[in-house]
Amino acid sequence: MIHxxxxxxxxxxxxxxxxxxxxxxxxxGCRCYSTTVECGSLGLTAVxxxxxxxxxxxxxxxxxxxxxxxxxxxxxxxxxxxxxxxNSLSTIDPGALSRQHLLVELALNxxxxxxxxxxxxxxxxxxxxxxxxGNYISWxxxxxFRGLQRLQELHLQENNIQSMxxxxxxxxxxxxxxxxxxxxxxxLHQASIQPLKSLQELRLAGNQWRCDCVLHxxxxxxxxxxxxxxxxxxxxxxxxxxxxxGHSLLQVPGNSLVCIPxxxxxxxKQGLVSRVGDELxxxxxxxxxxxxxxxxxxxxxxxxxxxxxxxxxxxxxLRNLTAWHAGIYECEAHxxxxxxxxxxxxxxxxxxxxxxGLRSWETPSPGLPPYQRAGAGSMEFTTLGPGTQASIxxxxxxxxxxxxxxxxxxxxxxxxxxxxxxxxxGGLYLNDYSxxxxxxxxxxxxxxEAGREMLVLDRNRTDxxxxxxxxxxxxxxxxxxxxxHQAQAQAQAQAQxxxxxGELFENLSxxxxxxxxEYEIHC
Numbered sequence: 001m002i003h004x005x006x007x008x009x010x011x012x013x014x015x016x017x018x019x020x021x022x023x024x025x026x027x028x029g030c031r032c033y034s035t036t037v038e039c040g041s042l043g044l045t046a047v048x049x050x051x052x053x054x055x056x057x058x059x060x061x062x063x064x065x066x067x068x069x070x071x072x073x074x075x076x077x078x079x080x081x082x083x084x085x086x087n088s089l090s091t092i093d094p095g096a097l098s099r100q101h102l103l104v105e106l107a108l109n110x111x112x113x114x115x116x117x118x119x120x121x122x123x124x125x126x127x128x129x130x131x132x133x134g135n136y137i138s139w140x141x142x143x144x145f146r147g148l149q150r151l152q153e154l155h156l157q158e159n160n161i162q163s164m165x166x167x168x169x170x171x172x173x174x175x176x177x178x179x180x181x182x183x184x185x186x187x188l189h190q191a192s193i194q195p196l197k198s199l200q201e202l203r204l205a206g207n208q209w210r211c212d213c214v215l216h217x218x219x220x221x222x223x224x225x226x227x228x229x230x231x232x233x234x235x236x237x238x239x240x241x242x243x244x245x246g247h248s249l250l251q252v253p254g255n256s257l258v259c260i261p262x263x264x265x266x267x268x269k270q271g272l273v274s275r276v277g278d279e280l281x282x283x284x285x286x287x288x289x290x291x292x293x294x295x296x297x298x299x300x301x302x303x304x305x306x307x308x309x310x311x312x313x314x315x316x317x318l319r320n321l322t323a324w325h326a327g328i329y330e331c332e333a334h335x336x337x338x339x340x341x342x343x344x345x346x347x348x349x350x351x352x353x354x355x356x357g358l359r360s361w362e363t364p365s366p367g368l369p370p371y372q373r374a375g376a377g378s379m380e381f382t383t384l385g386p387g388t389q390a391s392i393x394x395x396x397x398x399x400x401x402x403x404x405x406x407x408x409x410x411x412x413x414x415x416x417x418x419x420x421x422x423x424x425x426g427g428l429y430l431n432d433y434s435x436x437x438x439x440x441x442x443x444x445x446x447x448x449e450a451g452r453e454m455l456v457l458d459r460n461r462t463d464x465x466x467x468x469x470x471x472x473x474x475x476x477x478x479x480x481x482x483x484x485h486q487a488q489a490q491a492q493a494q495a496q497x498x499x500x501x502g503e504l505f506e507n508l509s510x511x512x513x514x515x516x517x518e519y520e521i522h523c
Contacts, residue, residue, distance in 0.1 A: 027051070035078070039063075047072035057081040061107070068092045074099055085131065086110040098123035109133040109155065116144050129153045133179070140164035146171035157181045157203065166191035173197050182206035186239075187290075190217040205235035211244045211252055212290055213259035214336045219249055241289065259337030262288035266331060266342050275349045280318040280325075282344065286333035293334055299343065300328045323348050 026032030027048050030039040035056040039048060044063040051058065053075050065087040073079065079100045089111035097103065103124055109131040116137060121127070127148050133155045142165040145151065151172055161183040169175070175196050185207040193199070209215065238244040244252055267283045274280050286292045296310040310316065310329075318325050326348045332341040 051076060054078055058083070060084045060087070062086045064088050066090060068096045070094075070096050073097060076100065077102070079103055081105045083107040084111070088112055090114065092120050094119035095122050097121070101125055103127055105129045107131040109135070111135055113137060115139075117141065118143055118146055121145065121147050124148060125150065127151055129155075131155045133157045133159070135159050138162055138184075140168035142167040143170050144168055148172060150174050152198075153177045155179045157183070157206075159183050161185060164192055167195070168192060170195045176200045177203075179203040180207070184208060186210045187212075187214045188218060189214065205237075207236075208239040209236060209249065210240050210290055211238035211247075211249060211257055212241070212336065213257055214290075215249065216254060216257045219252065219254055219257060222250055259335060260287075260289040261338035262286050262292035262333040262335055262340045264331055264333050264340045264342040266344055272344055273347045273349055274321050276321055276323070278321045280316075280321060280346065282316045282329070282331075284314050284316070284331035284333070284342070286314065286331075286340070288333065288335050288337060288340075290335050292340075295332055297330055297332070298327055299330045318346075321348055323350060 026037065027039060027050065029042050030037055030048070032038070032052070035054055036059075037051055037055045037057070038059040040059050041062040044060065044065055046065060047060065047068060055076055056078050058076070058079060058081070061083050062085075065084065066089060068084075068089065068091070070093045073082075073096065077099050080102050082097075082100070082103060082105070085107045087110070089108065090113060092113075094117075097106075097120070101123055104126055106124070106127060106129070110133070113132070113135040114137060116132070121130075124147065128150060130145075130148070130151060130153065134157075137156065137159040138161060140156075140161060140163075145154070145168075149171060152174055154169075154172065154175055154177070157179045158181075161180065162185065166189055169178070169192060172195060176198055178196065178199060178201070181203045183206070185204070187210055188204070193202070236249045238247050238249060238252065244256060263286065265285045267285075272280065272282070284294050284296070286294050294314045296316045298310060314331075316329065316331070326346055328343055328345050330341050330343045332339060334340075
């Protein structure tokens with residue numbers, strides 16, 4: 001008797017203690033009783049702080065909460081039921097529910113969630129029911145629910161789901177009910193359902209089903225062993241193809257669920273030739289059912305350009321063509337019925353500049369230096385940026401200047417050697433007149449009667465000789481000129497009267513030799 005009274009007294013004290021704690025810890029406007037806190041319809045924009053740590057059931061429905069952070073529920077390790085439906089929730093921090101190992105039921109329906117990943121459900125080892133209906137989810141990635149081994153119900157109806165990865169439901173070995181109704185699904189692959197070993201009910205009504213060969217497995221399953229588990233009746237209606245539109249999948253003959261392999265046609269079947277700097281567009285027209293997916297890739301190249309998949313859809317667009325774009329391109333179309341492809345070769349017409357040695361359709365070697373790959377007179381050079389063009393021009397000028405200086409130094413050394421030997425045997429000397437700056441293309445080679453080699457710098461190769469041809473020793477000077485210049489000098493000497501050395505310079509300011517004397521250079 002005493003023992004029973006003692007137990008009753010302890011129970012009463014515990015109940016009163018919980019009531020006191022709950023009354024003291026309950027937030028303003030919320031209703032608290034036992035281990036339940038109810039804060040619905042209060043206009044909350046965030047999870048309220050100071051929720052009692054012993055809370056097991058928390059109602060936050062019909063508010064305007066937009067975000068759940070890691071600290072919002074970090075102290076609620078006893079939480080078993082969490083209801084946050086009908087809010088404005090769009091983001092949940094990774095691991096925000098990782099402390100709720102005892103959570104059994106989670107309601108996130110009626111929010112603005114667009115993306116799901118496994119970090120949202122991290123730590124929910126005992127979760128049984130998950131409500132995600134009425135959100136903006138459009139895609140289910142692989143292994144999204146992999147940590148929910150004990151999940152039995154998954155509600156995804158009334159979203160915008162258009163497709164899902166084959167491993168989206170991987171890990172849901174205990175799932176009994178999957179609701180995908182009222183989404184935007186066109187098809188469903190068998191690989192997506194295979195991980196659901198315990199599935200008892202699959203809801204698929206209210207989608208825009210494309211009844212083709214991809215759904216043949218579902219038709220066979222519903223008419224066989226899946227008939228008792230797929231509770232659809234006549235609600236799973238075909239939206240396409242037109243001949244099957246409006247018919248229930250269960251009423252369509254199995255041999256009507258067919259796919260048409262793709263066929264591909266290009267705008268240009270033959271090889272394409274374009275110029276540097278042009279823009280190229282090639283359309284790939286693919287037919288078949290269901291409509292094939294089309295992709296472009298570069299399968300080989302004539303130059304060093306990149307290969308592999310290219311961005312874009314059915315139309316290939318290449319802008320500002322260069323030699324790197326040359327090569328073979330392939331358009332590939334595929335659908336569940338098969339694959340088809342078509343190729344074309346692109347050749348880029350390069351305009352050859354002086355000395356570049358490039359022919360039409362020829363691509364420059366990747367090992368050549370820039371000044372050989374793109375000359376200042378080529379179309380390819382004009383497509384380069386101003387800084388690159390200036391660098392190439394300066395480099396060419398420097399190379400030319402260095403070569404000219406080396407030639408001058410070589411000639412000076414040879415003349416110095418000739419003078420040091422004190423004779424006229426075998427020496428190489430440069431005739432000391434010129435009409436101005438010169439290049440390699442204006443070097444002429446002569447040999448006099450004694451066999452000595454002479455290089456004459458003469459840009460314009462004038463048809464008359466200079467004042468030195470008459471002032472110098474006739475025999476020596478004529479031997480230093482070529483045959484044409486010797487004949488000219490003799491004819492001019494006979495036609496003019498003999499003048500003294502002083503008279504030879506009278507007409508420097510306006511005479512016939514002004515041009516040669518003004519630009520005279522000596523080594």
